[in-house]
Amino acid sequence: MIIYINDKPCDAKVGDLLLNTAKLNKAHIGYICGGNGICQSCFVYVLEGAECLSEPGEDEKAFISDKLFAEGGRLACRTTIVKEGTIRVLTRAEKFRRIVLGLNVPGFITYAQTIGYNVTNKLPSGVSSIVSRVQSGRLNPVDTIGKIASGLSPASQLVYNNFIEAFPFMQAPVNVVSGVAKGAIDNASGALCTVSGGRLHLPGSTCTTHDKPAEAIERITISAK
Numbered sequence: 171m172i173i174y175i176n177d178k179p180c181d182a183k184v185g186d187l188l189l190n191t192a193k194l195n196k197a198h199i200g201y202i203c204g205g206n207g208i209c210q211s212c213f214v215y216v217l218e219g220a221e222c223l224s225e226p227g228e229d230e231k232a233f234i235s236d237k238l239f240a241e242g243g244r245l246a247c248r249t250t251i252v253k254e255g256t257i258r259v260l261t262r263a264e265k266f267r268r269i270v271l272g273l274n275v276p277g278f279i280t281y282a283q284t285i286g287y288n289v290t291n292k293l294p295s296g297v298s299s300i301v302s303r304v305q306s307g308r309l310n311p312v313d314t315i316g317k318i319a320s321g322l323s324p325a326s327q328l329v330y331n332n333f334i335e336a337f338p339f340m341q342a343p344v345n346v347v348s349g350v351a352k353g354a355i356d357n358a359s360g361a362l363c364t365v366s367g368g369r370l371h372l373p374g375s376t377c378t379t380h381d382k383p384a385e386a387i388e389r390i391t392i393s394a395k
Contacts, residue, residue, distance in 0.1 A: 173219070173257035175199065176264045184253060188214065188223075188246035199261050205247035206309060207233070208300050214249075215265060216242040219257030224250040232299035235288040 173182045173191065180195035189212050192199035200211040207229040216223065220242060226234070230245050244259075251257065269277045303309035 171251075171254045173251070173259070175214075175259050176261055177258075182251055182257075184251050186251050188212075188244070188249045188251070188259065191251070192246065198263075199246045200263060201247065203247075207245055207248050208296075208309075210245065212246040213238075213262045214244055214246050214259040215262070216244055216249075217258040217260055219255050222251060222253050222255035222257050224248075224252050229299060229303075231295075233292055233296045235292050237284055238288050241284070 171182055171184075172179045174180065175188075175192050175195070175197035178195070178197050180191055180197050182191040187205070189199055189201055189205060191197070193201075199214060201209075202211045203209040205212075210233055213234075223244070226239065226244065227248055230248050233245065234243050246259075266281065268274075269281055300309065304311060
C-alpha cells in the first residue's frame with residue numbers, strides 16, 4: 171500500500187510503524203530517542219486515515235494533550251498501520267515550514283499557543299511516564315542514551331534541511347561559513363604537521379606536508395667497543 175508523508179508517496183504495509191515507514195522511504199520524520207516515545211521529535215499530524223492506525227496508547231497520552239489529539243496529533247514511533255486505506259500525515263517541522271512560507275500570522279499564533287499549552291500541561295505526566303517505565307523495566311536508560319547518540323546526526327541533518335527549505339536565501343551564507351570553517355581546519359592541520367613533524371590529520375582535512383613522497387631515511391651503524 172501507499173501512504174503519504176508530507177505529500178510524499180511511501181511504500182508501507184499493515185503492521186508497520188509510521189516512523190519505520192518514513193525512515194525506509196527517506197520521508198524524514200524526526201527521531202532522536204530511537205523510538206522510545208520520550209522526546210516527541212517524531213510528532214506528526216494525521217490528516218487522513220486515522221481509522222487505519224492503532225489507537226493511542228498510554229505512552230502517547232502522557233505526552234500529547236487533548237487539543238493536539240483533536241488536531242490529529244500522534245507519535246510516529248508509537249503509531250502502527252492496522253489496516254489498508256488512504257493515510258496522509260504531516261510532520262511538525264513541515265507544518266511549521268508551511269506556516270512560515272505562507273506568511274500565515276494567525277496560523278503561527280494558533281500553532282504556538284497549542285504547542286505552548288501542550289508543553290505546560292503534559293510535561294508533568296510525560297516525566298512521570300518516563301520514571302514509571304524505567305522503574306517497571308519497560309525503558310532501559312542505557313539503551314535509550316545509545317539510541318539518542320545515534321539519532322543526533324539524522325536529527326541535525328533534518329534541522330539543517332528544513333531550515334534551508336524554509337529560508338533558501340540563507341543557503342549561501344551557511345555555505346560560506348562552512349567553507350571558512352573547513353579552511354581554518356585545513357590550515358591548522360598543516361601548521362601542526364609542520365611544527366611537530368608528526369602525521370596528525372583532522373577529520374575532513376588534508377595535509378599538504380604529507381602529500382609529498384616520503385624522504386629517504388639515512389641509516390647509520392653504531393658499534394660499542
